[in-house]
Every structure is written in structure tokens, then in C-alpha cells.
Amino acid sequence: MREVDPRTKFSRRFLLKAAAAAVPTAAIVSATGLSIDDAWAEGGVLEPSTMKTLVKVARDIYPHDFLGDVYYIAAIKPWNDKAAADPQVKAMLEDGVRRLDQDAKDRHKTTYADLGWEDDRVALLRGVQHTDFFNKVRSDLVVSLYNQKELWPKFGYEGSSAEHGGYLTRGFNDIDWLPKA
Amino acid sequence: MAQFGQNDDSVVVIIGSGAGGGTLGNELAQKGVKVVILEAGPRTEIQDFVNDEWESFSQLAWTDARVSSGSWRVAHDFPNLPAWIVKSVGGSTTHWAGASLRFEEHEFKVASAYGGLHGANLLDWPITKADLDLWYEKAENKLGVTRTNKIPGLPGNNNFKVMEAGARKLGYKEVHTGRMAINSEPRDGRGACQQIGFCFQGCKSGAKWSTLYTEIPEGEKTGNLEVRPNSHVAKIEHDQTGKVSGVVYFDEKGVEQRQKARIVCVAGNSIESPRILLNSASNMFPDGLANSSGQVGRNYMRHMTGSVYGVFEKPVHMYRGTTMAGIIRDESRNDPSRGFLGGYEMETLSLGVPFMAAFLNPGGWGRTFTSAMEAYPRMAGMWLVGEDMPQETNRITLDAEVKDKHGLPVANVHYDDHPNDIAMRNHAYRQGAAVYEAVGATVTYPTPPYPSTHNMGTNRMSEKARDGVVNKFGQTHDIPNLFVSDGSQFTSGAACNPTLTIVALAIRQADHIATAMQRRDI
Ligand SMILES: Cc1cc2nc3c(=O)[nH]c(=O)nc-3n(C[C@H](O)[C@H](O)[C@H](O)COP(=O)(O)OP(=O)(O)OC[C@H]3O[C@@H](n4cnc5c(N)ncnc54)[C@H](O)[C@@H]3O)c2cc1C
């Protein structure tokens, strides 16, 4: 069977296209080797600490240990612009993060982002899972994370296939482990 | 290409260019009838299609406002997306997977076959399977359905092979790569399937039948068909005698236009078609057009649906190749001993990573969810589709508050599962899981229904005017020159996918309309 190479390949054209469209895609972040901390260096209406917590929240909602932070950063980053455009969104995010930090302080005497075990952080998220904050962040994330083309190969998904002539000669029926019928 | 004047009152106006409208338009044009198709969406051609789920969704899907209510899970998971259907020339035949099956005989006679089922508004169709078989033949030939007309079946892809192996182990007998409106070999000027795997995103090879690049250009070639894209019909107008006289629509710029008509045929799919009739209420018809029975918008059916994904130790790559070319038909019979009436089909299905994330378990998160996502390359998938029971209270109404960009009240889609639907779904979930477990699935996921892709029944056919909206030719009981030409005519939904039946009815209706016009009956 033809398996999928999980290494992401960035074509130069893709990078240029992404850069031209000014989308903060993971491709750009990872190609330039940004870390969580410098990802926010360019500023924005949300404090770097708020963004940092949101990125942690994103990983805790959809934890994939084979994904670097870049993908979660790319998924969360658009909130900065949405918060800039709408003070209610800004307040919702800041209040949500403040509540998580407060809960972390009450139960564990530390901040959400510094809480060591995922299980403990997830317990705090369960406490807010019916809030508007959680629902908005999660429902946005399920698209903004999984719709990044660069992470598809890591899930064994090959994306667009028409330009390769489909799978007619590329393994549409290459399964070789089934019991004989 | 024809262009007709807006004051030309000799034309037949068809609202919608999908399976029903596109087919009817071409059939009438071939018979020399002048036709204007008004289509709300843009004209998106094969070269514009993209192999990208969300991008294609925003390119083709109907995303104008709709609201939903009822106890069905879709109203909770996707309150503003009760249905996944298309707004583009070709309608949902751009998105569709191509599964093309005939109804069974008993499925035209549900009132007789199922008896009085509490809460269900069962009615026999005014036509039988025998009445429709001739038209099914024409439809299968038009669509180039595999396993009919000596057209070979499609080759099975990985996803099918897993399902087939499991089905054989369970002892299922009727298992094959489906009757598909997808070329397994070149036919009708279109090539064979390239196993691209994006059937839901518009087939880039043209192997799959869609009115967009078959019926519509063929009709246009006759000089009798004009298709006007970006033309959203607001309402149908009538004269003092109560006959329809034309339609009001908004053009691309949002400017109100009027097209006169000798006959109007509504084919906007089962949510928009009743919405148009209801939005056309007048002094003479205060409850909406063709609604003397009060049945316009009622008996909304969307099929019992659900999916099962099975995870295996080794790779499957289910997304490679034709999305839905695989079926198990053994459960489609009516066998009340299973604890429900009617039957269901099991059909292969695959979603890409973006849609899998959105639809596997809407609202789900955490490690249970991500471990399912990480199993993606080792997953096989099937869709469960079965007959749901028509209920009077499952209905399309005009929402009292929400309006679209033209100021028209939007559709509210209300649906409650009937206990029969729930019993059938649970049975189907168990059997689907068993199929995969038989060949070593380590985990299976019973996935809830997606927004409705099959929408039916909201202007149903009936023998008597008091029981339904249209007669056996889709002509409204109340207004002789007003027709319904899409799946909203369905009196019941059957177990199988609806489009072949929509097309068969459209071909039959064209024959009826052309003859009646010649005889000057209408
Ligand atoms: C993802 C997917 C997969 C599917 N797979 C299958 C399958 O395998 N087999 C099967 O049998 N069926 C399948 N279907 C269902 C199939 O697509 C529909 O049954 C069929 O297309 C319905 O035909 P229709 O003519 O009623 O409506 P449509 O094909 O939806 O066409 C309606 C058209 O009317 C237009 N319209 C609506 N309102 C207005 C207005 N006010 N003014 C102007 N135009 C308007 C719409 O924009 C649209 O283009 C699938 C559907 C989807 C979404």
C-alpha cells in the first residue's frame, strides 16, 4: 500500500501565495521558526499572556502530540484581529482567560498555562464548557486547526488530488491486508 | 443561446436548475418548448471546482440564512445549517455522490404497506412502481447509471473493499459498488471516473452526472432554453382568474425583476420550494399558493441517516477514489421483525480531514476526539440512509423574524425524529459496527446525522386534493399552470437516495406538460 509521507512539504509558491494573502498560516510561522513567544511580538489588542493561554487552551481542546505549537498559534491568531474589530469579542476572550486563571489559582495556586498536567487543565475546561467563551473558541478551532493544509499529511490525508490525476494510478484500491472473501 | 423577453408570456419558467429543474428544462427544450430557468446561484463550471472541502462549500453550498427547530440533533449541532444543499447552476447535482436507485414497489404504497403508524402521516402515492418504471429506464439511460444499460460497475476502492469483506463475513448478499451516475467508462462525451475522491466538491473530471454540464448545455444548444444565474425568485404572481402569470425575482445587483410566464415550475429543492409558495401568499390565496389542503411545507422528510466509521490496525485511506461507490442492500427490505417499518441502505462514505473534524461528533473535544482524528488513515466509513416517516408537524414554515438580504422571510426547518426513525437508526448503527468488527475493527464510531442532503415531501403528491399539494404529474391541485418539479413532490421517501426518482418524475412531467401545451389544456 502506498502510505502518506507525514512530513510537510512547503512549496515556495505556496509560501509566496500565503504571504501575499497576508494570512498568518502555520506555514509562515514554521518556515520562519517562530516560537510561541515571538509569534505575538508584532503586537495586537490581546495581551501576549492572553494569547499564550488561548494557545494552551487550543491544545487542550484538540491535543495532538505530533503537532507543534505553530499549528495552534496559526489557529488562534485570527482572534487577535477579531478582538480588534469587536470590543465584545475582546471582552469575551479576556474574561474567559481570566476565569480559567482564577479557577487555576483557586484549585492549584497557579495560572492555567502553568498548570502542569493536562488532566488538571481539562478539568478546568469542563467547568467552563457551557460558556459562550468555550463554545466560540472550540467551534472556531475545529475549522481553523483542521483546515490547515500543512497538517493534513500528518493525519495521512493527501488533500487535493485532481491535479495529480486522482487516485486511479495512485492507490485507490491498494489495500492488501484484508482477509480473502 | 436563447434570450427571452421578460414580457414574453409564452415561456415556461422553471425555478431552480438542479436535478428536477435542470432535467425538466432540457426535456422541454428538446420538445421545442421555450424555457427560462431562473437560478439563485452563480454559474460555477468544472474548471472552477476545488478539491478542498471548506473552500468548495463556500463556493457551492446554500449559505443564505435558514433556521431550525425540533428534537433532531442537527437543530442543536447546526442550528443555521439544517440542510447541506447547493446554490449554483446545477443545484445539488454538483455536490451529489451519484447513488441512483429505484424505489421498491411497496415504497409507493406506504399507507397500505405500513398500516396506521401512530404519529405518521402516511399516504399512498397516486402512482405505482409500474407507472414509473418506463421513466426510471429513461432516467438511468440519461444519467448513465452503472449496472444498468450494460454499463459495468465502478471498480471498488479501499473503503469499499473493507465494507465488502465485512459484509460477506456477516452473510450479506447484495453487496456491490453501487448503481452510480458516474461513468465507469467513457460515455455521452464525458470520460471515466479518475478516482479523484472529491465527488462532494464537484467532479473535476465530469465523470459524474450533473445538470450543470449535461442537461443544461444540451438544452441551451436547442435555442429554446435560457438559464439566468444569480436570479433569486421572491414570489410567483397570478392573475384575477387565479392562474399564475409570472414571477418576481432579484437579479445579481439585487434589483427586482419580473418574468411573465405561461407555466411556472417550482424546483428549488424541498426547503425553498414551499418557502416560495408560502411567500407568494395573496388576497386570493392568503395561505400561500396551491395550499388549499394546508399541506404546503408539511411532511418534510430528510431520511433516517447516520454514519459508522471503523478504525483498523492497518491503513485504509478511505478518501482515495469514488466517495459513495459501495452499497449493502440487504437491510433495505421492509421487515417489521427488526423492530421498525421500512428499510435502510449502507453506502460507503468518506470525508476529508476538515469535514471529519466538523462532523464526526459535533461538539466533541479532548483526547477521545483527537484519538479518533489520529486514526483517520486507518478508518473506513459508511453512510446509513433509510426511510423516515412523514409527519405533518415536520415542516417548513416562514420564520417570523429572520429575513434574507432581499427582505424575504427565511425558512424554518422543524423536524422531530419519529420513534420508528430512532429504532431504525439504532439497528443500523449496530449492523454498521458489526460489518467493520467482522474484519477486525478495533473501534467504531456511531456518527450522528449531518445536515440534510436529502430533502423531500413538502409539496406532496396525492390522489385527492385535500391530502396533498400536487397530482400525479406534479401539477398543483389548485392551479393548473403551476407545477412542482423536485423532491418536494415525494409522498414518501423510500430507503434509497432520491435523485433518480426526481429525474424520472421530471422526464415524465416534461412529457405531460408538452402534450398539455400542444392540446392547449394549459
Ligand atoms: C453532499 C451531497 C451528496 C448527495 N448524494 C446523493 C446521492 O448519492 N444520490 C442521490 O440520489 N442524491 C444525493 N444527494 C441529493 C441530491 O443532490 C438531491 O436530491 C437533488 O439534487 C435534489 O434535486 P432538486 O432539483 O430538488 O434540488 P437541487 O438540485 O438542490 O436544486 C435546487 C436549485 O434551486 C435553486 N433555488 C432555490 N431557491 C431558489 C429561488 N428562490 N430562486 C431561484 N433558484 C432557487 C437552488 O439554488 C438550487 O440550485 C446528495 C446531496 C448532497 C448535498
Ligand code: SF4
Ligand atoms: S471520484 Fe470519480 S466521480 Fe468522484 S469526483 Fe472523482 S472522477 Fe468524479
